[in-house]
Amino acid sequence: MKDDFEKLLDQQPEKEPEPQERPALRDIPVREELVPRTVTAPDGQEIRIDPLQDYYCQAGPTVQTPAYTRIIEDLFNWARAESLWILGFGTGCGAIEMRPLMTPRFDAYRYGIQWRPTPRQANLLVISGYLSVKTLKRAIRSYEQMQNPKYVVGLGSCTINGGMYWDSYNTIKRLDDYLPVDLYITGCMPRPEALLQGFDDLKKLIRAGKAEGANKYAENFERYKTNQKRVIKDWDMPDYSW
Amino acid sequence: MSFEWIMIPYSLLTLFIVINYGLLLTALMQKIGARVGRRHGIPIWQNYIDLLKNYSIRSSITHGVMFYLGPVFRLTGGVGLLLFVPTIFGSEMFSNLSFAGDLILALYFIFFGSLGMALGAGESGHPHSAIGVSRGLSQVTTSELPFALAVFAVALQYQTLSVNDIVAAQQGGVMNWTLFTNPLAVAAAMLSFLGSMMRPPFDVVLAPQEIPIGPPTEYHSSYLALMQTNRVIFPIAKMVVYMNLFFGGAASWPVFFLKIFLIYFFSLFIGVVFPRFRVEQSVRWFLIWAMPLGIAAILVV
Amino acid sequence: MQTLISQLQTRFQLSEFILQRDNLAFVTVTREQLRPLLLHLRDKEGFTHLVLLTAVDWIEDNIFQLTYLLGDRTAGCDIGVRLMLPRDVASMDSIHDLWPTAATYQRELREMFGIDFPESPRVDEDFILEGWTDLPPYRRDFDTLKYSQESYVDRLGRETKDPAAYMKLKLYPDEDNDG
Numbered sequence: 081m082k083d084d085f086e087k088l089l090d091q092q093p094e095k096e097p098e099p100q101e102r103p104a105l106r107d108i109p110v111r112e113e114l115v116p117r118t119v120t121a122p123d124g125q126e127i128r129i130d131p132l133q134d135y136y137c138q139a140g141p142t143v144q145t146p147a148y149t150r151i152i153e154d155l156f157n158w159a160r161a162e163s164l165w166i167l168g169f170g171t172g173c174g175a176i177e178m179r180p181l182m183t184p185r186f187d188a189y190r191y192g193i194q195w196r197p198t199p200r201q202a203n204l205l206v207i208s209g210y211l212s213v214k215t216l217k218r219a220i221r222s223y224e225q226m227q228n229p230k231y232v233v234g235l236g237s238c239t240i241n242g243g244m245y246w247d248s249y250n251t252i253k254r255l256d257d258y259l260p261v262d263l264y265i266t267g268c269m270p271r272p273e274a275l276l277q278g279f280d281d282l283k284k285l286i287r288a289g290k291a292e293g294a295n296k297y298a299e300n301f302e303r304y305k306t307n308q309k310r311v312i313k314d315w316d317m318p319d320y321s322w
Numbered sequence: 323m324s325f326e327w328i329m330i331p332y333s334l335l336t337l338f339i340v341i342n343y344g345l346l347l348t349a350l351m352q353k354i355g356a357r358v359g360r361r362h363g364i365p366i367w368q369n370y371i372d373l374l375k376n377y378s379i380r381s382s383i384t385h386g387v388m389f390y391l392g393p394v395f396r397l398t399g400g401v402g403l404l405l406f407v408p409t410i411f412g413s414e415m416f417s418n419l420s421f422a423g424d425l426i427l428a429l430y431f432i433f434f435g436s437l438g439m440a441l442g443a444g445e446s447g448h449p450h451s452a453i454g455v456s457r458g459l460s461q462v463t464t465s466e467l468p469f470a471l472a473v474f475a476v477a478l479q480y481q482t483l484s485v486n487d488i489v490a491a492q493q494g495g496v497m498n499w500t501l502f503t504n505p506l507a508v509a510a511a512m513l514s515f516l517g518s519m520m521r522p523p524f525d526v527v528l529a530p531q532e533i534p535i536g537p538p539t540e541y542h543s544s545y546l547a548l549m550q551t552n553r554v555i556f557p558i559a560k561m562v563v564y565m566n567l568f569f570g571g572a573a574s575w576p577v578f579f580l581k582i583f584l585i586y587f588f589s590l591f592i593g594v595v596f597p598r599f600r601v602e603q604s605v606r607w608f609l610i611w612a613m614p615l616g617i618a619a620i621l622v623v
Numbered sequence: 624m625q626t627l628i629s630q631l632q633t634r635f636q637l638s639e640f641i642l643q644r645d646n647l648a649f650v651t652v653t654r655e656q657l658r659p660l661l662l663h664l665r666d667k668e669g670f671t672h673l674v675l676l677t678a679v680d681w682i683e684d685n686i687f688q689l690t691y692l693l694g695d696r697t698a699g700c701d702i703g704v705r706l707m708l709p710r711d712v713a714s715m716d717s718i719h720d721l722w723p724t725a726a727t728y729q730r731e732l733r734e735m736f737g738i739d740f741p742e743s744p745r746v747d748e749d750f751i752l753e754g755w756t757d758l759p760p761y762r763r764d765f766d767t768l769k770y771s772q773e774s775y776v777d778r779l780g781r782e783t784k785d786p787a788a789y790m791k792l793k794l795y796p797d798e799d800n801d802g
Contacts, residue, residue, distance in 0.1 A: 089328040108754045144380040156378035163368070182362040192368055197535045198450075200542035203379070214753045227542050228380035241778040247768040249760045250752065252773040311774060314754025322383055 108314040136318035141298040146289075153289070160203065160229055161286040162192040164279060167202035169222055172209025173269065174235040180272045193279060199225040204282075207259070209269070210238035210251045212288045213311050216258060220308060223259055224321040228294045233282060234264045235275070244270055257307045259291035260300075332415045337555075340404060341565050343579065344554030345369040351590050358594045373550055379543035385446045392442015393541065393548035399435025400556035407563055410578060411489045411571040425483045428563050429473060432518070435556065436462050439537050447541035454536025457601045458527040464608040465524070466519025471616025472511035476567050478623045479504055484607055485563070489571035499570040507619035508568045512588065513612035515564060517604065519557060519586075521593035524604050561585045624648060624700055627668060635660055646700035649690075654716075657706055661691065661721055669695045670702060673721075676728035678736045682763045685710045685739055691718075708738065717743035735761040 101120050116130040146153040170178065181188040182195070196202040207219060223232065226280045234255045242253035254260050262285060265278035285291045297304060301320075320321030349366045356363025384390060405423050410416035440459055443451040477483055478499070480491045492498045501508045516526045528536045538549060565571060565581045572578035599607065628640045628648060635656055641649045652660055664670040670693035679688040691704040708715060717740040719726040729740040730750045737759035740746050749755075758765040791798075 084625075106756055108756065146380075158372070159371050159374035159378055163371045187356075187361040187363075189356065189364045190362050192365070192371060194364075198539050200383075201538075201541055201546055203375075214751070217753070227382060229378075241781050242771075242775070246781070247771050249757075249765070249767040249770045249774075251775075253771075254778050257776060312754065313756050314749075 088270075101152060111316050114316055132173075132316070132318060137320075137322045138318065139322075140301050140320050141224070141294070142293045143298045145295075154287075157287050157289055161283040164191075164193045164202045164204045164231075164282070165196045165202045166193060166206055167199050167222060167226065168195045168197050169199075169205065169219070170208050171211050171215045171219060172207075172236075173237065174206075174209030177235070177269045177272055178206065178208055181275060186272045186276065188276065188279070191276070191279065191283075195198065199223075200227065202226055204230060204231045204233065205259075206233045206235055206237045207239050207255055207261075210236075210243065210245045210248075211255065212250045213252065214250075216252055216308070217312050217317075220312075221317065221321045226294075229286075229291075230294045231262045231282060231286070231291050232259050232293055233278060234261045235278075236270060237266060237268045240264050240266065252311060258304060260296040262291045262293050262303075329419065333418050336409050336416050337404065338399065339537055339575070340409070340555060340558050341551065343582070344396055344558045346580065347558070347583065347586060348554050351586060354420020354587075354590060355594055369550070373547055376543055376547035376550065382543040382545065385540065388441045388445040389540075389545075390442075392439050392445075392537075393545045393552070395433040395442070397548055397552045397555070399431050399438065400552040401535070402434070403431040404559035404562065407485045407559075407564055407566060408571070410575065411486070411493075411566070411573050413573075417486070420484070420486050422484045424485050425473060425477060425488075428485065429463065429470060430458075432469075432560060432563075433462070433466065435552065440465060443537035448534060448540045450535065450539040451537050454527055454539065458537060459599055461517060461524060461527060461604055464605045465514045465612070467514070468479070468510040468608060468612035468616040469514035469518075470515070471613070472507040473567065473621050475504060475507040475510075475616070475619035476500055478620065479507075485566050490565050492570040496570070500568045501570075504619060504623065505588065506615055506622055510612050510615035510619055511564065511568060512616065514608070515560075515585075516589055516592055517608060518560065519589040519593075521589050523593065523596040523599045525593075526598055526601055526604070529598065557586065558582060631660070631663075634663070646698075647703070648701075649703040649705055651705040651707065654706065657691075657704065658716065658718070658721075660704060661693070662716060664693055664704075665721060669697060672696055673724055673728075674701060676718075676725055676732070678732050678738060678761075680710075680736065680761065680763045682710070687713050687736060689715060689732075689738070689800055713738040717741065717746075718756060719743050735759055737762065 088305050114131045116128070118126055121127055146156075148156070165222055166178075170176075171265075180186055181193070199205075203226060205219070205223050205226065211219060222232070232255075234240060238245055238251065238262075239255040242248075242251065245251040246253060252258065263278060263282050265274055270278070282291065305319060346366060346369075349364055349369050353363040353366065405418045406427050407418040408420040436459060440455045443455050476488060480488050482488060482491075488500075492503075494499060496502070520528045522529075528538070538546065541549060543576060561582050564585055565578075569581055569585070572581055624642070624645060628642075631637060631650075632640070635652075636651050637652060637656070637660075639650075643649060661794075672694040674692040674694045675690075676692070677690050679690070681688060687708040687709060687710055689706045691706070692701055693704065694701045706715070711768075713736070715738060717725070719729065720750060721739075726744045726746070727750075729743040729745050730748065732738045733740060733746050734750045734752055734755070752760070757770065760767065
């Protein structure tokens, strides 16, 4: 299954066909609270405020190198692999296959897999199923708020090539254009056993030090942002959500 | 009171034992809870891995000075509470820094961490943190009330404010324990204990299943690891106070482990049986059921 | 149902009812008839529930059809009121004052079909799509496959098989599969 996928990746042409920009039929209004405005301070001074520039940190992500010696990094990678904290963010119908993992039958807690409700504490984002453009925006923000060693797993056919939503006007077809994906789990939907197998493979990747998605994201930040902004037409957030 | 330098390594040794025992005990309690749900639950060493993982996160984000200090305050509360009450009664090594008025100090330390946490979480600016803090403080405050009353009842009963003296008064047989000499105070304190252990039915503040996970919403990497460390020290420290005040203290480590386990198990036992309360329900519950017991305890003494 | 229909027909001079089932009938009305008919059905005949408000794009006839489906919860019967709008000036009076829920339907229709409902609350705000710049996607002249191919990059290696032929081939490989 994995070999097929790698073969498939090899088939990709070097130069990707650039999607053409469709002419916009209407302009998107900027959200009211983000419109630049002039306010008068209590001392009478006039201040110009551009919320998107002034209220948010503009710095992009940086590459965080493994700062320790090989042996300590290996130890850390082992700890990261054995303690996968999943962000509880179900993007599509695949989320329904994640819930059984908590139940007595599958019990993913045995493998150090837990669900966290906040992106700050999670280190694994599971894109569960199809991703509409609207959800993609939220997924990007959630992903960016996670802290550096962080992993993305694409769940189901929809994240790989669009799946049954291949001709939909509103769902993306290749997740790795927008987020650095470490691992795909095929199926429509994959069974919980397939998920456990996938997490097991992810653990092997992490232990081998190959799951450096966050650094990949920082290195290719421009490319990811171009792709993201091409589909998210109403980009009304800072380029990187700290 | 004379100060011996040797007490510092002794205290550190206490801390070391308690951290490891806490890490294992917390995981064991989760496992027992999972077994009730017919799951196997986390591995017993999972807490160590989580801790290591969180310390090994490469990036972290700060929201200001208080955001740094929040977990530090919290850890101070846990460690301070542990060190200012005698862990093992009658042992030169593990009596730590206990002194004549340490009961009052212990009461203060129990609350200290929550306050520091409130300030830190407030600075993170996340609305869920603010919700969590207001929920947490109102619940902790009401659950502290019966405990404070029970402590005063015990202090009145033994006419002392030193934990050491209270433990000494309970020696010489099970029937000398406060549990039997002043059952009302113990009942009030144990009800209050449920409220401060962050287990069901009183865990709405921190439960990960709640969408606002509470004060730690914005905490991550090393901050979170520091708080996790405290999450294993603080309950043990608190249970040490309980053990000393109500259950005759412990004269050796095996007795200590056993009694702490049983006290912890009490809250777990309640937790797996009863569903979660909302904050206003739990506040009302403490005021209606636990408070009168505490007042009665004082009146009886 | 029959008595109700004949009563309505004499009162409102309606066109022919289409009786789909014993408890489901449709009628086509003009723009002026719609509001009095809905009010009468809601207040006098017990059709208190607006089940749905949806649209159909009859692109060949250059019209949009709006369907107001009303339900009588106690009697268990429904009446669908149809209304034809010209496609090029697609605008209709809002009924959010009769059923507050209608405002949500009208927002959706505005976004997905481009049918305007002036004075309906928040009708111009984004409903499901965010930052949509193209034709309203439920209009039939919007080509969703073309849009999808132009906006989202395909992954190579995807193949499509006719389900019937493919299953026949897999299940009965020995039989003649030409036909």
